[in-house]
Amino acid sequence: MPANGVRLSVRPFLAEGDALVAKILFGPCCECQLSRPTTRNFFAVAANFLAVEGDMPKAVHSIRITHRQSGLVIAEGPLGFGGITPFEGNLYISRNCLRTKSLRPNWVPGLCIYKFLYVWLDLRLPDGSREPSLGWMYWLPNPLLPFIAFRPAVPRVSPMLQVDDIVG
Template sequence: MRHIRICHVPSGDLIAEGPVGLGGITPFEGNYYISRKCLRTTGFRPNWIPGLCLYKFLYVWLDFTASDGSKTPSLGWFYWLPNPLFFFIAFRVAVPQSSRDLAVEALV
C-alpha cells in the first residue's frame, strides 16, 4: 500500500499523511482529495469565495494558516455541494498536486 505525506513548504507544517486511495488521500485530476482521517492540520478555513465546476458542482476556497501564523490564501478548496457521481471528492479538503507551497513525499 502506498502512503503519501503532504507538507506546507513555507512553514514545514504537516497537512496530510495516509494511504493513497478512496479511504485516504485520493489523487484525481491533478489534485489530492484528503479524507478527514488523513488530515493532520486544523489550519484550513473557508474564505467564503465560492467556485463552480460544471461537472463537480459547488465548492468554497480554503485559506491555510500555519502553526507559525503565516497565511496562504486559497491553498485548498472543499466541495459543499458535490456531484454524487464523484462521491470520492465529497466533503474532503482538496489541494493541488502542483503547488509551490506544497511538498509531497511518497512513503513506503
C-alpha cells in the same frame, strides 16, 4: 526502448492481427512476440500477458503533504478511497488523514460545471500568517463523484506544497 530502460513486452499467445493492435495501443516500445496464436480476444490476452521487463517501480502506499515554508504537515495517509484520493492531478484528503486543523474556508465560492460548487480554503499557519486559497472543498458535490465530497483538496503540483510519496 524508452529512455528509462523499461521495455513493455506482450507475452506469447497473440494472433497476428492482435500484434498490430498491440503496436497501435502500446506504441513503439511494445515488442509483440507472435507464437501459438490461441485467441482472437486481444484485450483479454493483453490483460493477462502484459508485463514490464526490467526494474519494477515500488508501489506507493501513502502520501505526505507538507507546507514548504513552515514545514507544517497538512496530511498523511494511504492512497485510496479511505485515505488520500488522487483525481485529475489533485489530492482529495479524507478527514482521518488530515494532520492539521489549519485549513479554513475563506468563503470565496467557485463553480465547476461537472463537480459543482466548492469553496476555497486558506491555510492558517501557527505564526498567525495565512496562505490564501491553498486548497478547496466541494460543499455541493456531484453525487456521481462521492470521493471528492466534503474533502479538502490540494493540487499535487504546487510551489507552496511538498508532496512526498512514501514507499513501503
